[in-house]
Amino acid sequence: MNVAEFRSNLRAWLDENDLTPPPGDHSLDAHHAQHSRVLRALYDAGWMRWGWPESAGGLGGPMILRAIVGEEVVGRGLDEPGPYSMLEVLTPTMIDYASPELAAEMVPRLLSGSETWCQGFSEPGSGSDLASLTTRAEQRGDSWVVNGQKVWTSFAQYATRCVLLTRTGGPDTPNHAAITAFFVDIDTPGVTVRPLRTMHGVDEFCEVYFDDVVVPADRMLGNPGDGWQLAMDLLPYERSTCFWQRIAYLYSRFDALVGEVRQLGQAADSHLGDAYLALHTLRCRSRATQHRLADGQKLGPDTSIDKVLLASAEQQLYDTARDLMPGVIELDDTAWRTEFLYSRAATIYGGTAEVQRNIIARRLLDLGKE
Amino acid sequence: MDPESLELLEDALRKTMLSTSGAELDAALAELGWADMLSDMSELAIPLVFRLLGETGSHASVLNDVVLLTAVREAGLTPALPYAGGGWVVWDYADASENSTLGGLPLRRVDEGGHLRLPDARRAVGWWLVGASRAMLALARQHALDRVQFGRPIAGFQAVRHRLAETLVAIEGAEATLSLPGDDNPDLTALLAKAAAGKAALTAAKHCQQVLGGIGFTAEHDLHHHVERVLVLDGLLGSSKELTQKAGAGLRARGSVPRLVDL
Numbered sequence: 001m002n003v004a005e006f007r008s009n010l011r012a013w014l015d016e017n018d019l020t021p022p023p024g025d026h027s028l029d030a031h032h033a034q035h036s037r038v039l040r041a042l043y044d045a046g047w048m049r050w051g052w053p054e055s056a057g058g059l060g061g062p063m064i065l066r067a068i069v070g071e072e073v074v075g076r077g078l079d080e081p082g083p084y085s086m087l088e089v090l091t092p093t094m095i096d097y098a099s100p101e102l103a104a105e106m107v108p109r110l111l112s113g114s115e116t117w118c119q120g121f122s123e124p125g126s127g128s129d130l131a132s133l134t135t136r137a138e139q140r141g142d143s144w145v146v147n148g149q150k151v152w153t154s155f156a157q158y159a160t161r162c163v164l165l166t167r168t169g170g171p172d173t174p175n176h177a178a179i180t181a182f183f184v185d186i187d188t189p190g191v192t193v194r195p196l197r198t199m200h201g202v203d204e205f206c207e208v209y210f211d212d213v214v215v216p217a218d219r220m221l222g223n224p225g226d227g228w229q230l231a232m233d234l235l236p237y238e239r240s241t242c243f244w245q246r247i248a249y250l251y252s253r254f255d256a257l258v259g260e261v262r263q264l265g266q267a268a269d270s271h272l273g274d275a276y277l278a279l280h281t282l283r284c285r286s287r288a289t290q291h292r293l294a295d296g297q298k299l300g301p302d303t304s305i306d307k308v309l310l311a312s313a314e315q316q317l318y319d320t321a322r323d324l325m326p327g328v329i330e331l332d333d334t335a336w337r338t339e340f341l342y343s344r345a346a347t348i349y350g351g352t353a354e355v356q357r358n359i360i361a362r363r364l365l366d367l368g369k370e
Numbered sequence: 371m372d373p374e375s376l377e378l379l380e381d382a383l384r385k386t387m388l389s390t391s392g393a394e395l396d397a398a399l400a401e402l403g404w405a406d407m408l409s410d411m412s413e414l415a416i417p418l419v420f421r422l423l424g425e426t427g428s429h430a431s432v433l434n435d436v437v438l439l440t441a442v443r444e445a446g447l448t449p450a451l452p453y454a455g456g457g458w459v460v461w462d463y464a465d466a467s468e469n470s471t472l473g474g475l476p477l478r479r480v481d482e483g484g485h486l487r488l489p490d491a492r493r494a495v496g497w498w499l500v501g502a503s504r505a506m507l508a509l510a511r512q513h514a515l516d517r518v519q520f521g522r523p524i525a526g527f528q529a530v531r532h533r534l535a536e537t538l539v540a541i542e543g544a545e546a547t548l549s550l551p552g553d554d555n556p557d558l559t560a561l562l563a564k565a566a567a568g569k570a571a572l573t574a575a576k577h578c579q580q581v582l583g584g585i586g587f588t589a590e591h592d593l594h595h596h597v598e599r600v601l602v603l604d605g606l607l608g609s610s611k612e613l614t615q616k617a618g619a620g621l622r623a624r625g626s627v628p629r630l631v632d633l
Contacts, residue, residue, distance in 0.1 A: 003633060064633055071633075244633070254627045262622050270611070273618025276627065277569070280562050283629070284546035290633055308539045354528075360538055361531035365511055370526050 007068050010047055017041060019078045026335075028202055031080055032116070032158050038079045039113025042069065048111050051241075056095050057108035063241060064294040070245030074252065081242065081249045082204065083116070083155060088242040089234050090117050090163055097221035097230050098183060106161070106183070118159035120150040120184075120208055121231065128355050130165075131175040131228060135210060137166035137182065144168075144182065144220070146190075146213040152349070156193045156206035159186050164210075165227050179227030183219045190214070200341035236299035238350060239306050243286050246310065250279060250317055253339065257317070261324040268324055275320040278313035285309055301363035304356040311346040311353055318343040371414065383422050391428035392476065393463045399430055408435055412490065417548070420494045424501020427595045429475055431461040437491045450483025451491075454605035454612055458483040473598025477606075489552065489560035492607050496548045496560075496567035499603050502596045503541045503567075503574035509593050510534060510578035513585070524581075533577040540570035554630055558620065561613050562630075568610030571600035 019041055021034045042048040051066035052058025066088070074081045087110055094103045094110075109115040126133040135148025146166055156162070162184045169178025186193065190213035195203040222230060254275065261268050289306055293299060318340040322329050329337045347353040361367045371379070379402075386398045399419070407415035416436060423429060437449045450458040459477040462469075471477045511534060514525035524530050547566040552559030575597045579586045586593040604610055621627055 007632070067633055251627055251629060258621050258627060259625060262625055265622075266619065268622060269618035270615045271618065272621050273565075273614035273616070276617050276621060277562060277565055277614050279627075280630070281543040281547055281566050284550045284631075285543055287631065287633060288546050288549065305539050305542050308535075309543055354532070357532045357535040358528070360535035365531075365534055365538060367511070367514065367525040367531055367534065368523070370528060370531070 003062075003064060003068065006050070006065055007072075010069065010072055013045060013047070014072060014076060014078075017045070021078065028204060032083075032155070035079055035083050036113040036116075038073060039111065042073075043108075043112035052091065052107070052111065053095060055100060056091070056103045057111065062294045064290055067241040067244040067290050070241060071248040074245055074249040077252065081246045084245055085238055085242040086117060086119060086154065087111065088240070089237045090119065092237050093163060093221070093230060093234050094183070096233060097181065097226065099218065102183065102218070115160045116155055116158040117161045117163065118153045118156040118186075118206075118208070120153055120156075120162045120164035122152045123149060124151050128352055130231065131179065133165055133167060133179065135164070135166050137168050137180060137215070139168075139217075140214075142217050144215045144217060146182070146184070146210045146215055148210050150208040150210075151196070151205075153193075153206045153208045154204050156186070156208050157195050157203075159193075162186055162191075162208065163221065165231060168224050168227075173225075176228040177225045179231075180224045181221040181227040181230045182215050183221055184213065184215050188213050188215070199344075200338050202338065202342070235351070236303050239303035239310075240289060240293050240299060243306055243310055244290055246314075247279070247283050247286055250314060251283075254279060254317060257321050257324070264324060271320050271324055275313075275317050278309075278316045282306075282309040282313045301359050304351075304359045304364070307351065308353060308356050308360070311356075314343050314346045371411065376414070376418075380418060380422070383419060384426060387422055387426040387428040392430065395428055395430040396432070399432060404432060404435070408439065412436075412439065416490060416494045417497045420497035421501035421504075424498045424503070424596075424599075425505050427502070427505065427592070427599065429599075431463075431476075433491060433494055434461055436494045437486060437488070439490055440487045449486065450480050451477075452483065452486070452488075452607055453477075453479075454609040459606070472602055473595060475599070475602050477602070487557070488607055489556040492560040492564035493548060495603055495607055496544070496564045499564075499567040499571040499600055500541060500544055500548065502600050502603070503537070503544070503571045506574045506578040506593060506596045506600075507534065507537050507541065509591075509596075510537070510581040510586075513582050517583075530581055533581055537574045537577045540573040544570035550631055552630070555628060558617070558628060559630055561608075562617060564607060565610045565613035565617065568600075568604035568613070572604060572610065575600055 019038050039048060046059060047069050049057065049059040050061045051063045054060050070084055073079050091107055091110060094107055110117055121130060123133050123135060135146065135150065137144040137146045164182045164184045166180055166182060167178050168180040190211040192209040194207045196205045196207060197203055198205060258272065285306055289299065289303065321336055322340055328334060329340045382402060386402065387395060390398055419432060434449055437451065448460050450460050453459045458480045460480050461476055462478040463476050465478060469476055514530050514534065515523050517524050544566040547563040550559055579593060579597060582593055585591045
């Protein structure tokens with residue numbers, strides 16, 4: 001499929017099929033309902049299925065088609081970019097690690113918005129040092145029994161399934177061979193979800209407790225000990241198509257900012273130019289990454305550069321908004337406040353800015369161990 | 371040009387640039403076919419030649435040829451090039467002994483110049499800046515691995531590692547802007563690329579100088595050549611700060627943000 005043709009067909013379809021969110025309600029529930037609605041419509045019309053393999057309910061074609069769909073959706077203000085990262089990350093994980101039958105059964109439910117899934121990775125004691133996680137899974141006959149706690153689990157309150165990392169190895173197993181992943185139904189007895197209150201007032205992050213949760217053995221993703229590799233394989237996906245989508249979202253917000261501050265005159269020029277340079281640099285870098293992926297190259301530690309550029313550009317954009325619209329973020333209750341506050345987390349989630357620099361130093365600059 | 375021939379060309383260019391600089395390098399590049407490269411394959415030749423000028427620390431007046439690609443003027447005339455602060459400079463080998471430009475580039479202030487379209491030239495200086503940045507990073511990286519303090523190589527200290535990582539991020543970002551096809555708006559694309567390259571080079575200079583410590587401040591170490599070179603090149607054809615401000619003024623006038631390129 002020709003990319004430009006795909007884009008113009010999609011645009012024409014979106015012009016005819018109005019998916020604009022209903023006005024008024026800015027709650028997380030309303031956002032989630034809109035997200036499901038957009039996915040359903042895009043899936044039924046086929047758009048959400050392009051770029052995914054036919055074995056998992058997709059229509060095939062290059063992955064770059066997904067980036068184009070994502071860009072249009074947020075560029076038109078139909079949906080928020082956040083939930084798409086889950087989809088972009090967990091679908092390839094299921095395709096690579098679940099049994100083909102399970103992937104074929106489950107992936108269409110995620111892509112069509114009929115289900116939401118979450119990602120149970122971080123724990124209270126295991127943030128940057130993910131390999132130290134302590135949620136345990138123990139084999140009992142044909143099942144595994146899970147005990148422990150996860151945190152920062154986005155959208156768990158809406159989720160029906162969780163891709164969960166557990167420790168299955170004994171004390172002598174090296175960390176990176178001791179971790180095993182499962183595909184867990186959230187309605188299993190013993191699972192408790194508690195949303196965390198955040199400083200930006202959108203309670204998307206949750207704590208998830210596992211108390212003697214029984215998981216059938218056929219819900220294991222890969223083999224015992226594959227969990228660390230699964231987590232490592234997943235990271236580049238988080239930084240490819242859904243980065244492109246997030247960048248499209250930031251550009252749409254930058255358009256809005258430029259509109260708001262035009263009357264400031266020359267005093268705004270350096271601020272706007274600096275934010276533009278950061279976003280443009282990020283967009284150029286991410287574009288190259290999308291094309292490398294489209295050419296069949298495997299993404300690796302080089303995506304840490306994309307991640308550093310994204311987090312810095314995002315924070316710079318909202319810092320610029322605060323500088324050029326004095327008082328708006330502090331005194332007025334607008335989306336700028338929520339977004340400014342959320343941008344503070346950009347250098348923390350998905351691997352902190354420090355962890356990214358460690359990876360760049362070790363893997364790209366070959367500086368040896370710390 | 372196939373990858374193998376390109377590699378051979380790159381090797382030949384690098385070898386030449388490592389052994390000579392200035393007017394002699396101009397002559398050597400002419401012999402290597404610079405004029406044909408520029409007219410037949412400028413998309414390849416400009417990044418290659420200018421990046422290598424940066425990496426090797428040499429210089430030549432080939433920027434004039436790039437400027438004259440799009441300028442309508444008498445052949446053989448040396449164009450006045452805009453410099454930061456609203457000034458103008460020309461490439462002038464004649465008065466080399468009286469040259470006061472930092473770091474040995476034979477640039478001389480002149481009072482005025484004409485209006486030039488500069489997309490190719492800005493891209494060329496951008497690649498030059500990126501090449502020099504890579505040279506600084508290579509020097510600082512090697513120093514970090516070799517230099518032992520507190521009983522271990524300083525490359526083991528996170529503060530040092532993060533400065534070098536930050537440098538690589540800046541360079542890779544600038545390269546991405548330089549590699550963007552600028553079909554939609556060549557002038558703005560090149561302006562942003564030059565701004566990104568200048569900014570990346572200043573970041574590289576700052577971090578690499580710090581990692582190299584005292585030795586990087588001496589004239590006995592190679593770093594200072596590159597630091598001085600990028601300070602001059604940042605100002606040439608407009609500094610990163612000026613170009614960024616200009617881009618901001620453009621956004622304000624337009625009322626929206628050009629994406630410049632699609633996937």
